[in-house]
Amino acid sequence: MSKLSGFAINEEARFRNNLAIRLTDCRITARDAIRSYRLHGDVVRVFYEVGIVILEPLRIASYLFGHLDGMNDTGTLCEVVPVLPTEDRAFVTAIGQLVDQLCTLWDTREEWESYNALVDVGAIGFRLFEAFGVHARPQPDGQAYINVPLQQHYACRVYAG
Template sequence: MDDQSEQTLPPPTLPKDLRISLMGFQDQKFAQTFGEHLCSTLAACSRVLDLERLAGVTVGYDLASAIASVDMGEPDVSPPSFTSTAEVRCIAKAVTVKRDGIEKTHVVYSAAFIEDIVDDELPGFQQALHLIAHELGHVAELKWRDESAPGFDEKLKDGMFADNLFLHTATAVWEEYAACRLTGFIGDVEALKQEYAKNFDESAGLYLGRAREKIKDYRAHQSVRTLLLEAGQHTAMPLKLASYLLGHLDANQDETDLKVLCPTYDDSGLTELIPRFWTALRSTWNRMDDKAGLAVFDELKQVVIESYVNAGVNITPQGEDFFVNAPFTAETMPNGEADMVEVRALQALGLL
C-alpha cells in the first residue's frame, strides 16, 4: 500500500492496550511470524471497522480451551459453550465480556483455520482473512447495536419467557447478517457466497421435519416452554444460515435469485418467509441509527414467530404474553394419519 492510499483510509480504531494471546503454538518462530501478520490484519481491518470495543484476541489450536480462557469481566460468569453440528462447525467465536461496566467483545479463533494468514500465496489465506474480519465485524456490530438499542440484558431479566426467546433469536440472526454485510467484501467473495448458499440450502431441506418431531414430543410432555425451545432450535436454523447468505449478498450488491442459488429452498416451504425475513433484516439495518431502542427488532421478532407457525406451532399475542398451541395434524402426530382418525372422532363427539 502506497502512502497516498494509506492517507485515503480512515484512521485505525484498534485499542492501543489490546492484548493478543496465542495458545498451543509449538514452533516459536512460526508463532512470532503468525503474530506479526495477525497484528497487521487486525490493524488493517480497524480502518474499515470500528473496533473500539475489541477487548482482546485469543488464538488457539484447541478452541474450547481458548474460549474457556477468556476473562468474562464479571464474577460467577463462565465463558460461553459452543456446539458444532453437521451443518454448523464452530471455528471462531465472538465472546461478549464486561470491562468497566461496558460490553465489549473478546474474539477467539481456532488457529488451524487462520494460520495461513502468514502468506497470501497459501491456499487458505483468503479464508483466514475473511474469518478474522468476520469476527471483528461482530465487534463493530456490538457497539453499533448497544449505542442504538441499549437495554438488551435488562429486557431478558425482566420480560416474559416467550417474548425474550423471540427477541434473543431475532438479535442472533441480526448479528450474523450485520457481521456478514460489514465484511462480505473481504476474502474470496464467490467462494463465500457458494458456502453460505450451500449451508442455508441444506438447512432449508431439514428444518421442517426436525421441528415437527419436536411437536410430536410435545404431545407427550405438554410443556409449552420446552416446545418453544426445542422446536425453536430447528425453526431458527434456516433463518440463521440465511442471515449469513443475505448479509453477504447485500454487502456485495449481489441480486442473484435465491431460488436459483438454493434449489432445495425453492421446495422447502420457506419461499414466502425468507423474502419477508430479508426485508426485515434490511429494515433493521436502515433503522439501527434511529435510536428506536429494542423496538428496532420488532419486525425480525415477527418473522421468528412466523417461522414457528410455518412448522405447525401457532403463536398468538395475549396481553403482554402469547398463547401457544400446536394444532393436530397428521404431520405432527406420533402415528400420523392413524392418530388423526381418533382425533376427528373425538372432535365429532365434542370431546376434544
C-alpha cells in the same frame, strides 16, 4: 444494505452449504418434535425443539444474503428465491420477508429511535412457527401462550419420484 463484506470474500459457498444443511429435513424434524410433544406435553420443550430447527435456517440465510449484498457491486440485492436450496413455501416466504426486512433496517439504520425497529424481524420467526404448527401468543403479563393444535395440513408430504 452495506457493501462492506470485503473481509469474507470466499464465504459464499460455506453460507450456501450451511443453509442447505439447515433446511434439510426441517419439516420431518419439526413434525417429530410435535409428535413427541403429544406424549410429554411440555410446551416450552416443543417450542425450543421446533424453534431450533426453523430459526437456524433464518440465521444462516441472513448471513448468506448479507454477504451477497455486501459483495454486490450493482447496489441491488439478488432475487431471493433462486438462491434458496428448498421448495418449502414457508421458508421461501419467511426468508424473502427476512431479506426485505433486513434491507429496510439497514437503509433506515440512522433513523431508529429504539430497538423496536427489530420487532418485525421477530414477527417473521413467529409466523414461521405458526406455519410449522406451533402457535405462540403474547399474554398481558409478559408470558406467552403456546398452543400446538392437531391439524392435518402440518404433516410433511414426501413425494417419490
